[in-house]
Amino acid sequence: MTSKMRSVSAIRNGTVIDHIPAGQGLQIMRILEVTNSDKQITIGLNLPSQRLSLKDLIKIENRQLSSEELNQTAVFAPQATINSIQQFKIQKKAQLTLPTYIKDLLACPNKNCITHEEPGITSHFNIVAIGKRVQLICYYCERQFDRDQKILYTY
Ligand SMILES: [Zn+2]
Secondary structure (H helix, E strand, C coil), X not given: CCCCCCCCCCCCCEEEEEEEECCCHHHHHHHCCCCCCCCCEEEXXXXXXXXXXXXXXXXXXXXXXXXXXXXXXXXXXXXXXXXXXXXXXXXXXXXXXXXXXXXXXXXXXXXXXXXXXXXXXXXXXXXXXXXXXXXXXXXXXXCEEECCCCCCCEC
């Protein structure tokens, strides 16, 4: 074992999401719906990182992320690096940018919000970064939630 040895094995084709803040990896897996797919997934939690003190990392075989999925990932890991891998080589590195809004993905934590009452209304949050904190503001009930709040998140 040398220090250069990677803690997670290489993949032939697929996507590597690196530099996820520790603790957000499982949330991102849920958002990308990889937990109930048949794709081969490698996840590393609480790995040592030079850029972050600890990081999570996800490798998904044979899958590329759409721009919408990249935006969704950015809500939880704006500093993540997305590597698109083909034949074991990095083809494309994408830096994420925090989207200004996110629709139809997360449930509003406010139980009285109209998004829970009306079947035709899907959730819509505007996103603002205040320093390192990311806040989600429900478009309908206008309540503000911290991104790291763990309740009622995904549908
Ligand atoms: Zn709401």
